[in-house]
Amino acid sequence: MNKASMFQQLRSDGESSKHSHETLFSSSPLVRMETLLNEWLLHEDYWLPPGNRWQDIQIDEKEGRFPIPRDLIYTLPLALAFIALRYVFERLVAVPFSRYLGVRDRIRIRAASIPKLETFYKQSSRQPSQSEVVSLGKQCGLSQRKIQTWFRHRRNQDRPSNTKKFCEASWRFVFYLVAFTAGLGSLINTPWFWDHTECWREYPNQPVAEAHYWYYILELGFYLSLLMCVSVDVKRKDFKEQVIHHIATIFLVGFSYCSNYVRIGTVVMLVHDSSDFLLESAKMFHYAGWTRTCDSLFVIFALVFLITRLVVFPGRVIYSTLVVSQEFFKPFFGYYFFNTLLLVLQALHIFWAYLILRMVYKFVFLGKVERDERSDEESEVDDEEEEPEEEGDECSWEQRKGAINSKLASLANNCVLNNLTNQRNINSRLPKAR
Template identity: 25%
Template sequence: MLTSAPAARRGTHSPLPPEFARVKMASGDVEPFPPLQTELSKKEKRLGKSGSVRRRKSSGLGAELPGDTSVPAFATLGSPPATPTEPTREKSGRRSKRRSVRRALSKYRRICMRHTWVGPLTLALIIISLYLVNPSPKNPLSAALFLSYPLPREPGSDPSTPIQYGKGARDFAFVAFYTIIFSFTREFLMQRFIRPLAIRWGIRNRAKQARFMEQFYTAMYFAVYGPFGLYVMSRTPVWYFNTTAMYEGYPHKTHEGIFKAYYLLQASYWAQQMIVLLLGLEKPRKDFKEFVAHHIITLTLIWCSYRFHFTYMGLAIYITMDISDFFLATSKVLNYLDSPITGPYFFVFMCAWGYLRHYVNLRVLYSIFTEFKTVGPYELNWETQQYKCWISQIITFGLLAALQAVNLFWWFLICRIAYRFIRYSTADDDRSEYEESDTEEAGEKKGTKKTHNGKANGNGVSNGTPKVFLNGEEISTPDKPTSASDPGSIGSRVRERKKNQS
């Protein structure tokens, strides 16, 4: 045997039995794996002797495998495998979809912040689309788009008579939807139509542009709804502010379609204006608290008059507010444009405001004392919806008196503006003072625009010297007293402009 000869020469004997030796020899011939580490091999290594077993020079599995060795093993990778499994693919797909949705929402949010009319337009289109899926009165969204509670005509009645409409909870959906519509029309007209007009007409100050856009839109709205209200009133017994007809035939539980549409659309407009105030879309004025109080009183009057059937009285109040607000808004627009007819038109506005907001409203208040109790029924009956009684008399008078108090406060401000215009030739409104932006102030300091006499055409700057104003009047300093003949004052500039025009 091959293993015994060397062992005999060395004078040592193998510790393994002959059967293991034979297996070992056979494994050295055919087995591809390296020999196992045995106690003999360990001992020979310690002694530095070579064993009698022929060992293979190398093992293919013991070395590095040939091929692309630059690719790391899966077990040593810190990140997921390059070729993902099926569940990983699903997770990455979900994440990518979420990222896409987030990106789309973020982009839509930026667009809505830049173009404020996009949001209400999207919401209105969604409601209209959901209605068009099933365009029938059974669709709940039909109450948002169309008037609800039409009443059938009585047998034998004239077919040409208008259909009467009742009242109910579905009317809230109508008011809510058209509040969205008014939000869209307001922002769209202001940004796409009125702002370019302001820039074309030379209004560069951004704060002044904002005020101009608000008043121009208000004038546009009341230019439509003022005559519309007069037409609706002409179809009722209340024409022309007939206070006795407000109580005759009470309760007024049904109305023509045009009357109901006008009343609810007006409610939508005032609700949208209240949202504008609450969201701070308009810059607060000095009379912000009075303005909020006016809107709260108005909305309370609208709901109470509609719910308790005092709509004829509400129609009269609507018209007094609409027409007077039209003259107010147009007078402000003319003032922002420095129109030469600002003074005469302001006088026309004062006449319209005094007549409608005070004379007519005071007549309605007086009728609550004299006709509310004597004309028509005067009792509280929830079954027959008779609400004209002592408690409704107190509530109605209290709300209208509060509205009149706010109007009197504004009448005082209007008279003060008129006094200043007569004395100082300026019709600036103290309630809506505007401030110039930093960019515009920098442009004025550079002197980009000069008048014919070489003075800077800016607010409060003359020959490079800033001036401080308080309530439209310059504060005098020790080195420079203020006088009405100062060439840099507002009055002198207005007089100089009138001379140049003449």
Template identity: 30%
Template sequence: MKKEWNTRNFDSNVCLPIDIPIILILIILYTIVRSTLIKNIAENLLRKSSLSNADKQKVSQKFFGSLYRLAIYFTFALFGLSYMCGQDWIFKCFEYTLTWKNNVIPTVVFAHYYIEVSYYIASIIFLFYEPRMSDFYQMLSHHICTIILIVFSYHNNFLRYGVSIMILHDLSDPFMELAKLCFYLKYQKIADLLFTVFASVFITTRCLVYPFFVVFPAIYFAFTFGIKWQFVVQITALIFLLVLNLTWSFFIIKMVISFVKKGKVKGDIRADEISDINSTKKDK
């Protein structure tokens, strides 16, 4: 393993004349899909719902945002799993530090990088136009950290780390967004069930699998086989992302405890999103 580490290829995968146009095209595509297709679907769903006009108006922007993120995260998770399950290194955590044989990187991996980094760049832009939540700066930090991880792993040929992290962090998000959609539509029991699934998947993938398959082996590997400067930056970003995951997990666990005591979810981890619905109930 030490020989493979010392002889591994660290050549950059960055090719700006190709990368930048593709990323810009994808950002434009995300913007178009979000502002046309997803917005129309959201409006139709709300129009056909049993919500009062006042409720529809109060949740429309947030409903639209959640529907967009549901479509994106579901697509990402499905796309990632479709090729990741066939990788022979997926359960060998120390091989995450290596690259493919003869450094022949699958085209699907490059595609995954393009769609993810484009999405997070676009998300930072959208973040300033959506209703501001209490975790605005957490989300901004998360998106920036994610972009740094993606770009740095892409530049230094840590692509196995990159795709693993992206997939692990995409798996729980569809359940969260779907739970919020059901909550906005007042399908409380379905929202409760989906929140339970979300909490389980989130904690499992981000607080168990992520540190034990990615972060801790990376630290051990670095100290055992020799620390390279590229790896120091990578590990720092990995640890920062883990801290964010643990912070969010703390709030999720608090909600789970509240759920057990009260029998239903009365909010979500982005608490400000619930205020509009609750205020509507008080106005009636």
């Protein structure tokens, strides 16, 4: 099938839109969007190496399709479908499975209904300073200790339960496992999987197989769904890094598809999926309290992550896109943009690898880890111990609190993944402080 006529028609539509404003705005929104995309985005200087034009692309329909930006429109409804499927999966599959594995949620004391404190909590701060505690105590007629206790209960009340975190991890585990299995099955027999120079041979006249088309569309739809749900998911300490990762991945997948970097793009996605499902499985068993299984999976994940993200990705993938590709075409806008996104991902890989190695060093050589080092840390501090609300001197309370904290700092949980998921449940194992 000759794609030249299609691109000629698309470009002619864009040119005609300049001379026919009334016709453009009388057409459907989808047609107007496609026309604007063709006029502003389908420019050879952006998508194709120097000397290549859309008219020159010839692809046999039997060999596959040629990717065009219009195909990415379907990823938005697909992302919404992923969100709906996740909602059903978590309630019908993940929750019962969490109970089967023995996931337990901590029973937390609900904060009393005090409108002034609730307003301050939502609008000002979740952790008031000493002066603010004194001021609130005067306004509400409560002691400083009761104010501090109320805020502690209120913060614990908002923290996600183990079941919620298990459901999120199980959903991502299922997708990454299916994506990795399907991706490996579709790539293992391709020549560019073993020899990355084949990623650029005859570029951009490279047909995209149906399996690789769906691999791209499903991955992009899934990452769009993750970005849409990032505000309601469990918030981690590396929240900003995760958002940057999702945005960079979406741009990387979308641009590589439009510029027909599909061959190297499928390899990039496979490299990432190879360790992601191991991480999510380790989290699941951690929330369930299966310490040995959790430790074993984390060790395997750490090895796979360090090899794929610090050796394979920069040594094979980035080297291929930066150096090997220049043997087949001269650099153009797409070359620089694509490699910039890959380098952003590599910077995130180094950041997360540093956290893993730092945590492993403390665990192996120091015998303890005083704080979480992994990217899966939660943005909030650990659940605070629920103290009995008995009256007493504020200074003695502070002394007792300091003694408790010093004891907690001297303990370390032997479960390696506690340093991965910020689930230091040491507090729950200590007797209540009185």
